[in-house]
Amino acid sequence: MDKKLIKKLQRICGRENVFSRSLDLLLYSYDASMEKGSADVVVLPQTVSQIQELVRLAVAERIPVIARGSATNLSGGTIAPQGGMVIACTRMNRILEINTEDQIALVEPGVFNLDLQKALAEKGYFFAPDPASQKVSTLAGNAAMNAGGPHCLKYGVTVNHVTGLDFIGADGELYSIGGRTALTPGYDLTGIMNGSEGTFAIITRLVLRIMPLPEAVSTMLVSFADIDSAANAVSAIIARGIIPATLEFMDNLCIRTVVQSLQVDYPVDAAAVLIIEIDGPELSLASQNQEITAICRQHGASDVRLAKDEAERTALWAGRRGALGAMTRLKPSLVVFDGTVPRNRLPEALRTIHTICHELNIQYGTLLHAGDGNIHPILVYDERDADETARIRTGCEQIMKTCVDLGGTITGEHGVGMEKMAAMTLLFSPRDLEAMRKLKHVFDPENILNPGKIFPQLRVDFCL
Ligand SMILES: Cc1cc2nc3c(=O)[nH]c(=O)nc-3n(C[C@H](O)[C@H](O)[C@H](O)COP(=O)(O)OP(=O)(O)OC[C@H]3O[C@@H](n4cnc5c(N)ncnc54)[C@H](O)[C@@H]3O)c2cc1C
Numbered sequence: 001m002d003k004k005l006i007k008k009l010q011r012i013c014g015r016e017n018v019f020s021r022s023l024d025l026l027l028y029s030y031d032a033s034m035e036k037g038s039a040d041v042v043v044l045p046q047t048v049s050q051i052q053e054l055v056r057l058a059v060a061e062r063i064p065v066i067a068r069g070s071a072t073n074l075s076g077g078t079i080a081p082q083g084g085m086v087i088a089c090t091r092m093n094r095i096l097e098i099n100t101e102d103q104i105a106l107v108e109p110g111v112f113n114l115d116l117q118k119a120l121a122e123k124g125y126f127f128a129p130d131p132a133s134q135k136v137s138t139l140a141g142n143a144a145m146n147a148g149g150p151h152c153l154k155y156g157v158t159v160n161h162v163t164g165l166d167f168i169g170a171d172g173e174l175y176s177i178g179g180r181t182a183l184t185p186g187y188d189l190t191g192i193m194n195g196s197e198g199t200f201a202i203i204t205r206l207v208l209r210i211m212p213l214p215e216a217v218s219t220m221l222v223s224f225a226d227i228d229s230a231a232n233a234v235s236a237i238i239a240r241g242i243i244p245a246t247l248e249f250m251d252n253l254c255i256r257t258v259v260q261s262l263q264v265d266y267p268v269d270a271a272a273v274l275i276i277e278i279d280g281p282e283l284s285l286a287s288q289n290q291e292i293t294a295i296c297r298q299h300g301a302s303d304v305r306l307a308k309d310e311a312e313r314t315a316l317w318a319g320r321r322g323a324l325g326a327m328t329r330l331k332p333s334l335v336v337f338d339g340t341v342p343r344n345r346l347p348e349a350l351r352t353i354h355t356i357c358h359e360l361n362i363q364y365g366t367l368l369h370a371g372d373g374n375i376h377p378i379l380v381y382d383e384r385d386a387d388e389t390a391r392i393r394t395g396c397e398q399i400m401k402t403c404v405d406l407g408g409t410i411t412g413e414h415g416v417g418m419e420k421m422a423a424m425t426l427l428f429s430p431r432d433l434e435a436m437r438k439l440k441h442v443f444d445p446e447n448i449l450n451p452g453k454i455f456p457q458l459r460v461d462f463c464l
Pocket of ligand 1: 031032066067068069070071072073074077078089109130131132133136137138139140141142143144145146147148149150197198199201202203204324325413414450
């Protein structure tokens with residue numbers, strides 16, 4: 001990048017917050033997806049006005065701007081395919097206010113999800129969206145990806161918990177939308193900002209809905225001798241009108257891998273386990289547990305283990321939360337696929353995924369946010385092996401098509417990014433996509449913000 005421009009950026013953010021050496025850029029050239037692409041410069045602003053100046057400069061110089069949190073996204077959302085400036089918000093990480101009377105928290109964009117959870121827990125509160133990446137993923141990244149997590153089955157995904165936002169638009173102006181209550185007039189701009197993947201604006205502050213911690217929580221690990229039975233039990237529980245706080249599924253390879261890696265006490269001979277958590281008033285839990293246990297037994301559960309105390313509950317969750325990390329023991333690279341199907345199509349989806357991976361000779365394990373029909377096959381491979389990498393890409397394409405054919409979608413919570421752009425045509429007609437492009441155009445007429453994402457192919461007049 002032009003030295004004069006670097007100097008201007010250093011004047012805005014300070015020398016120590018601007019990186020343009022090739023080694024630094026390499027460190028920012030990937031996220032948790034298969035994609036790679038290097039920006040020309042990375043800046044780490046510390047104030048809203050710095051972001052404003054950065055965006056104004058980028059617009060004047062016609063430089064793409066890629067907002068970034070911790071880059072844990074699994075879809076290539078923070079890759080810079082056309083070069084440009086990465087604005088990483090991780091140094092704006094203050095919790096500005098926790099107000100339990102209004103049940104809101106005000107945060108800067110780079111606060112880690114878990115840091116907020118810890119601060120809230122001290123006051124008897126929690127923030128419902130709890131992506132498994134919560135130790136390091138940022139709240140702006142959660143909003144921009146409309147992140148989900150185990151507890152989103154009962155409480156909803158991030159969009160249901162953001163009541164207001166400040167952002168810097170592509171015109172370099174500061175906007176404030178929504179507010180401190182969920183009920184604000186006019187178009188729901190807060191809603192559409194969630195899941196916009198950095199293509200509309202740079203989020204600079206969030207107003208989040210927080211909730212009192214439930215009076216009691218109960219967690220069980222249920223083992224099944226075959227996958228169909230576990231998947232059918234999931235549908236049966238929800239059909240009975242019980243909405244657990246979480247309803248997670250792990251297959252045998254995931255179970256064995258977390259046992260080896262994390263020494264958790266999971267049944268290594270089970271074909272699948274469900275981790276089922278219910279919460280609410282203490283008095284209501286015993287009867288719900290009995291009902292869930294009965295349904296699981298009717299569907300062939302071989303073992304039902306109820307956590308007796310908080311230590312056992314934490315131990316049960318350790319395996320699920322550490323599953324992705326543990327899978328990296330199998331091969332150096334992995335893809336976490338993210339599709340959804342209607343719950344009652346889960347058995348069929350899992351069988352088809354098995355056939356696809358078997359035919360392509362792909363090693364994989366499966367995690368599900370099963371209550372939501374959200375499927376995460378984890379495909380492990382070695383990216384230095386071109387043939388294996390090509391088979392992985394083919395496998396992902398076939399799995400996406402399978403999800404759509406079964407009435408589902410190509411992504412449940414990980415976003416479209418670069419990885420699923422082409423697959424958008426499986427779901428949306430050219431006219432549907434044009435409606436989305438028009439919306440992007442309203443927010444970002446010059447296509448400065450995170451270009452080369454979401455849309456299969458941008459119209460020429462939108463391109464830089
Ligand atoms: C081990 C692991 C487990 C995961 N588990 C889950 C899970 O359970 N549920 C789930 O939904 N996801 C999960 N993810 C995916 C990922 O953690 C989420 O998408 C998360 O919300 C990304 O947050 P981040 O801070 O890393 O954002 P990044 O990856 O840095 O960015 C994500 C997107 O947000 C945009 N963005 C970032 N900051 C801003 C900003 N200030 N303004 C505007 N746009 C911005 C970026 O441009 C990009 O498009 C997991 C990932 C990993 C690696």
